[in-house]
Amino acid sequence: MVAFVKWYVSSLNASYSSRVPKGEWEKKPYNPVLGEQYFMKWGQVDDCGETNVVCEQVSHHPPITGFCIKNEKAGLTLNGHTGQKTRFSTTSLICDQVGQSIVELASEESYLLTSPSLTVNGIWYAAPYVELTGNSYIQATTGLYATFEFSSKGWISGERNHFKCYIRKNGGNSKEYLYKIEGQWSYKSTITPYGSKKSEPFLDVTQLTPAPMEVKPLDQQGEMESRKIWQHVSEAIQAGDTTKAGVEKSKIENQKRAELAEREENKTTWEPIYFKWQDPEPKVQSLQRMLSSAVKNKYDPVTSGNWVFHPSQ
Template sequence: MIRFVKWYISSLNASYSSRVPKGEWEKKPYNPVLGEQYFMTWGDVDGCGETKVICEQVSHHPPVTGFYIENEKAGISLNGHTGQKTRFSGTSLICDQVGHSVVKLHSRDETYMFTSPSLTVNGIWYAAPYVELTGHSYIQSTSGFYATIEYSSRGWISGERNHFKCYIRKNAGNSKEYMHKIEGQWSAKSTITAYGTKASKPFLDVTQLKPAEMHVKSLEEQGEMESRRIWQKVSEAIRANDTQTAGVEKSKIENQKRAEKAERDQNGTQWEPTYFHWVESEPTIAALQRMLSSTKSKFEASSSGNWVYKK
């Protein structure tokens, strides 16, 4: 569980911090179209093998992405989905992430379910938007351990940016007693402290991590529904600082998708994803949610369903 938390915290930095070049601000992302696909591979690191990634936009209203990640040599796979519910709070945009993921360690016969924190986009009115994490996320393992992670952002006067506090506990243990407390910045350094001790040890310094090399096929080799093919002309216009052309090309994509939906509605046909199918109550997720709900954590399951990868 300690190692899984370490990976999880490093993934937060990779998802919400390191992707933004130093000195720059968040950019408005593309709005994925229904059925949009994305494939990539992370290269081998220290002989662990390649890691393959498959993503597909399985819903447009509300926006939901299904994803599957696998490293056959390491015996690890991840299957999950994520959706977003946005709302304004004062001068900030709040994005609540809906969904969950399951990681299987096949060689150890262990499974871990985890959720994602909410995002706060600050600085919108100053044209300098940046992301901070808020709320809670949870990790539950079939081995009988669970972790609760609380996020806090920097206040007007004091506080540390990108701060988190994590407690690892046993499902069968006393909820007031934790095994380990992990605290620090998910975008920088953190420490770990064993229960009953006051001495903290270094846990993770994400600034020292080097990401694996990312491989994506050339545009000529990509299918028509792959992200870089769909948004090619929009991206080219943005790089050329031609906002008018970017807007025209974006409208073409949106109008085409509206026409496709109208045709499906007229014919009474239902769109189906290529790589994923919905399982209303996925057994593994349902079992892990029951384990987590039996604790005194604040976890509340909205659904035990998952977009499962079609192997």
């Protein structure tokens, strides 16, 4: 569980911090279209084998993405989905991430993990940046669970991107813990065993080197892959031609509206290619029950289902 928490913290940095170069602000992302796909892989690192990634936009209203990350040599599979519910609060945009993921290991251990909420600040000053807020959870079949509390500023330092994590045993005293992990998910964190006053270094994400990411050349990609769909919009943005970017974006949106109208006229239902909805999903349901019994009313999942990857299709 300690190793899993370390990976989870590093993934937060990779997802919400390291992708924005220093001195730059968040950019408005493309709004994925229904059925949009993304494929990539991380090459071999330290003889761990290749890690393949498949993503598909399985719903447009509400927006939901299904994803699967798999490394056969390492015996690891991550399968999950994420959806977004957005709302405004004073000068910020809050994005609640709905969904969960299941990580399965060759050792037959499984881990359920959820995602924190995102707060986009600085919108009115044209200098937006993301902070994590609220809580997230990890529940393992081994009988251990972890709770995360995210804060926009540290309890003492006033720095951004702080978190506290407690690892506990299911069925144990909720006031006792095995480890407390705290710090900045975008910088350094420490770990402290229960009953100890001495903390030790846990993770410094600035010292990590991302694995090389591999994506097929554009001319080898399918028509529903992200870079292919948004090719002309991206080219216009990079050329500084906002008018053309708007025109190309409208072409995509109008095409998708026409496709929707055709489905409604023919009374047909669109189905994802790589994922199928399963509710309840047995592993999700089982781990949710374990977690709910430990944290009580603090954890209230929207669903016990998951968009399950079907590679044979």
